Amino acid sequence: MHYLLTGASSGIGRAFLELLLKQAAATPASSAAAYTAASTPAEAPAAAPAEDPAVAPSAGVAPPNLSLTVLSRSASKLHEVQTLCAPYPCRGLCLDLTQPELIEPQLTELLATAPPVDRVVYCAGMTRIEAVTKLRYAQNLAMMNLSYLSLVELLRVLIAHKSVEHQTKVVVVSALAATTGAEHTVSYSTAKQALETFVRHGAPELLAENVWINALAPSYVDTPMLKFNRLIDRNFATNVRKIQPLGLLSPQAVAHELAALLESTCCTGTIRYVNGGMRY
Numbered sequence: 302m303h304y305l306l307t308g309a310s311s312g313i314g315r316a317f318l319e320l321l322l323k324q325a326a327a328t329p330a331s332s333a334a335a336y337t338a339a340s341t342p343a344e345a346p347a348a349a350p351a352e353d354p355a356v357a358p359s360a361g362v363a364p365p366n367l368s369l370t371v372l373s374r375s376a377s378k379l380h381e382v383q384t385l386c387a388p389y390p391c392r393g394l395c396l397d398l399t400q401p402e403l404i405e406p407q408l409t410e411l412l413a414t415a416p417p418v419d420r421v422v423y424c425a426g427m428t429r430i431e432a433v434t435k436l437r438y439a440q441n442l443a444m445m446n447l448s449y450l451s452l453v454e455l456l457r458v459l460i461a462h463k464s465v466e467h468q469t470k471v472v473v474v475s476a477l478a479a480t481t482g483a484e485h486t487v488s489y490s491t492a493k494q495a496l497e498t499f500v501r502h503g504a505p506e507l508l509a510e511n512v513w514i515n516a517l518a519p520s521y522v523d524t525p526m527l528k529f530n531r532l533i534d535r536n537f538a539t540n541v542r543k544i545q546p547l548g549l550l551s552p553q554a555v556a557h558e559l560a561a562l563l564e565s566t567c568c569t570g571t572i573r574y575v576n577g578g579m580r581y
């Protein structure tokens with residue numbers, strides 16, 4: 302199973318990656334051993350060719366089922382994630398998703414030698430806390446690119462490189478704020494709303510390509526993304542209960558919701574609200 306992950310270096314995306322690795326490690330040792338014993342290079346499609354420099358060290362015994370491609374802006378974070386993923390084959394792509402025009406050349410090169418992508422988790426995101434009247438075009442464009450346009454571009458390139466027989470399931474991480482709004486985050490909520498509209502209305506066309514897509518829309522989650530909220534309110538974790546009675550959600554709990562949505566056999570084109578009790 303080949304996963305393509307964005308945002309895996311931190312917060313919710315990192316928690317999802319750790320869950321994935323835990324599940325893979327829980328694969329019975331007997332099946333891993335059987336794989337090792339039976340494997341010839343031709344029988345081990347998940348393992349990348351040793352000479353491929355984009356693939357992190359894959360020493361040790363890995364069950365045959367997991368291979369990864371991870372995207373990050375930072376080479377050092379990418380390296381850290383690839384190290385965490387060992388012994389599973391893990392390709393890295395150093396890419397800033399505020400620049401969708403870079404996706405096609407770089408991803409095309411990677412896909413040429415990678416197994417087909419089975420699962421995509423588009424978790425990359427940033428917030429911007431700014432009054433509407435202070436928002437600059439360039440900032441809005443970066444937000445729109447990261448939250449929405451890069452996802453569309455990434456899917457276009459993936460679809461061009463897969464056969465229609467191959468099923469790919471996608472979960473994008475939106476935000477409950479796309480629906481509820483929040484003060485001084487219009488740029489963020491507008492871009493997430495665009496993402497959700499794409500998911501709801503693009504899903505039937507994507508399904509014709511055998512691509513399933515759903516969005517997860519959490520309320521406040523305890524990740525580095527909330528550092529500004531904590532800065533302006535030292536009691537943020539307590540005060541958030543006034544609007545989110547279940548309190549700050551843990552990234553691990555949200556990762557479980559994500560994993561379930563990713564494997565859903567019942568829906569495509571939906572938004573799964575993970576609201577922590579918040580009214581919306």
Ligand SMILES: NC(=O)c1ccc[n+]([C@@H]2O[C@H](COP(=O)([O-])OP(=O)(O)OC[C@H]3O[C@@H](n4cnc5c(N)ncnc54)[C@H](OP(=O)(O)O)[C@@H]3O)[C@@H](O)[C@H]2O)c1
Nearest residue numbers: 308310311312313373374397398425426476521522524526
């Ligand atoms: N935390 C919350 O309260 C909350 C609530 C609702 C929705 N969300 C959504 O959940 C998702 C994950 O957020 P998080 O809370 O886990 O935040 P986080 O800990 O700050 O992680 C953000 C991730 O996005 C990646 N990223 C940011 N800008 C990028 C860019 N220009 N290009 C490529 N990757 C980029 C970062 O990767 P690198 O630094 O490695 O590039 C990082 O892995 C986001 O889409 C966010 O909008 C969060």
